[in-house]
Amino acid sequence: MTTPDWMPPGVDAELPSAARIYDYLLGGAHNFASDRAVADRLLAVDPGVRRIATLNRAFLRRAVLFLMSQGIRQFLDLGSGIPTVGNVHEIAHQVDPSTKVAYVDYEAVAVAHSEMILAGVDNTAILMADVTEPHLVLDSPKIRGLLDFDQPIGLLALTLFHYIPPQRKPFQVIAAYRDALAPGSHLAVSHFTDDLVHSTGDGLVDTMKTTQNNVFPRSKDEITQLFAGFDLVDPGLVPISLWRPETTMDGGDDPSRDGQYAGVARKK
Template sequence: MTARTGWLPRSLDEEVPTAARVYDYLLGGAHNFVADRRLGERFLTALPSARDVARLNRGFLRRAVLALLRAGIRQFVDLGTGIPTAGSVHEITERAGRGCRVVYVDREPVAVAHSELLLRNDPHATMLRADLLDPDRVLGHPHTRRLLDFSEPVGLLLVGVLHFAFPQDRPEEVVRRYRDAVPSGSFLALSHFTADLAPENMRQVVEVMRGSANPVYPRSHAEVSAFFDGFELVEPGVVGTGLWRPEHAEDVRTPGAEQIYAGVGYKP
């Protein structure tokens, strides 16, 4: 993206890279700026498998959504959705032939503007510009209340976002508040960066992301597993994204398959 287009917010500072746009760049998207691409190249230097890591995380999202569809979930809240590259939640559900309702949530201006453009004629999906760390705003927003029925199970998606929340943000409490707001039969799908398996690479990633609007806070297996408090983990538990119900053997063997932990939990 080299020129400002009409749907972009005028207040947007293209010189400040964001995680959403770096992720878009790593996935091969076009909704990023020069500053994002520069940071993306530094990210690749710190973590040479970063493009595979991004792809595997996106693959986990698809497999998790399909698993939730099979479990009967027909409404989703995608928290920290990022820029809607190919394979967004409503596209996954449409390809599966299921009529679902989706609330997307993000605070990144490009993600919000592009999503609003894509969803302007879709009565079954909406985009909220909000901070996922503010559950009251997200869950109480008129668009959320219009689209979702909280007497029915909900699929909560926190895919690749909580590593941008630091301890002072109290992310465990935030997840509990979302958990308590949805009924029995709901699910949580979550993925999160870890330094357990490649601490030096992740130390460099942390240092690189200090230069963005979204610094990173990796967590251990125990810390990621703690987000599922009150949920029953489904098989295979909390594992690397490439190991969560893989469809292809190469996903298991791909470098970076365990750089991000992933899991799905069921609320009894």
């Protein structure tokens, strides 16, 4: 097999990753045969998986634009994944090029491609770190050198926390980030749930067990706990297609199969 020129040293191409599977579902090119095989199995279990990925990308755009309308001019994107068209800095810089965007991920392909995309782009940074170790992110000179934690920050945690198992204490993880944020900061979350996938949820979870990223679906009440210390803005925590849709395409055709809840909240 010919090694792609974008493949970082030490990456195991045989071990699928959620970031690369997501990249494939969105039509990206930074994935391996092992990732595509898992994605195809996911699609066989539920053909709506690609729709779930697309709806999440649309929510990212709406959330970033909403936060900018609230005066946010700096973002911390946790578990940012592999850059594809419509990343946070691309959306934000169309509104205000001075907006600062820091990405964080631990997946080598995601970080390497981010470094390539962000080379020469002002007001951006990418940090390779495990977001479940908040001090590694919050104490990083790269992050502290870009973001001003005395000013409001838009904290993005999209399709992130459903990959964090209970033993890694996800609610304590998000609390550590919350406590580091200034009042007026906002949190945006999307999270996989069995509530909105009908009978296919177990099949999706079982399929992801063959990757390096297991999935831990949570109920609406559990996901709401991630927003402790924040006030949810309208319309609250809802199926992802129902969070302030701008077009009929944003809204999807059946919110009961969205697969994820999404919400945005403001720190008190």
